[in-house]
Amino acid sequence: MTTEAHAAERRRPPLIAVIVLLTAVLTVFLIAFAWPSARSEPRNVPIAVSGATPAVEQVKTQLGQAMPGGFEITAVPDRQAAVQRIEDRDAYGAIVLDSAQPEVLTASAGGPVVAQLLTQLSARMDSRAKVTDIVPLPKDDPRGAGLAAGALPLVLGGIIAAGALTQLVRSGPKRMVGAIVFSITGGLALAAVLQYWLGSFEGSYLGNAGVIAMSIGAISLTLLGLEWLIGTAGLALGGATMMLLGNPLSGMTSAPEMLPNGWSTLGQLLPPGAAGTALRSVSFFDGAGAARPLVVLACWLLLGVVLCGLGAMRTRGRAVQPRHEASAVAA
Structure with a gap:
């Protein structure tokens, strides 16, 4: 073996170092892609609530107990104001507290996971609640x-x-x-x-x-x-x-x-x-x-x-x- 070949061989890292490096890279890839999904949960998701003040406060308490820190709630005067906040992307959804027909407004186009979460919460809070998708995803791709x-x-x-x-x-x-x-x-x-x-x-x-x-x-x-x-x-x-x-x-x-x-x-x-x-x-x-x-x-x-x-x-x-x-x- 020539002197140049010996020098090149000495410059190569040992096998164990290569294995450790590859293991570290693989671990980083796993953490980067799996960790956000594994820790996915609502954190200060903005939603609007319309209704009488006592009812709004009750909803805030219920949501706070169900998912502490999960939602950032803004009180709005009526359903139209709630819809406007959703269309302006100031809120992912809204809860309209109507004694005759409670309604949950979602926007699956803004975030299908959040829309699904609000739908599930509405069923737990009031089985009578109607769910309306204000900004739906396209019919050809309803899951986004x-x-x-x-x-x-x-x-x-x-x-x-x-x-x-x-x-x-x-x-x-x-x-x-x-x-x-x-x-x-x-x-x-x-x-x-x-x-x-x-x-x-x-x-x-x-x-x-x-x-x-x-x-x-x-x-x-x-x-x-x-x-x-x-x-x-x-x-x-x-x-x-x-x-x-x-x-x-x-x-x-x-x-x-x-x-x-x-x-x-x-x-x-x-x-x-x-x-x-x-x-x-x-x-x-x-x-x-x-x-x-x-x-x-x-x-x-x-x-x-x-x-x-x-x-x-x-x-x-x-x-x-x-x-x-x-x-x-x-x-």
Whole structure:
């Protein structure tokens, strides 16, 4: 065996170290994807209650005993006000305390898990209660499976785009152009499948496609910028963050308020969580409640552009230094 081969063999980590590393990675994956679901329960879920003051206070007490800290209750004057709060995405549902016919208002399009939970609670509180879905999911996808399953492709789209462009395109500016163009075509394609084939979306097709494009672009440009600045480690770190934190904490399979405290807030500050909330708002609520998540996505897009700009400046600096050294040697 040559000296170079001996040196290469010595640089390789021992087998036990590789096994420990793989076990740790597998454990992290399990925790990241299983922990939010295993600890899923309502935490300060906003709902509205209308009725006489004593009846409203009684409902607050009953809900507090049934699920302590589960609901954030706002008293409203009547059913119309409760409906308005739901349509404005200020509440996931409402309880209308009518002595003749109690009613529970839900919005399965805003969160099917929360709607199901409110339906179950209404049956326990008053068997006479009527359940009305104010903003229902589409008939072709009554469980919201398409939107929930679409969370992973949104993340993978940005990660795969950054990885492929890094490997296949040498020019940094061309990588950025490729990421932007792919985010647009990817947004149009995914929105078409989810809206026209699976029937999981409603509302404006271009609006839905625009949210998806912003999500893919935010992830891909950020990862490209990280790779440009610190190499493969930056790409790996950014991809792991989006996959292990952004995807499971997005709340797209349930609702952000069903996730552990603190983690739900973090999830909404990452592109997958912001995209999920914005998609529900744009598709089912005429854009109500979409301002904040769209601002989050715009900030990530801007961050990606800034990181790419810093990477370009660093590359230019590295290119200029050898030319200066060559000029000095020639002189």
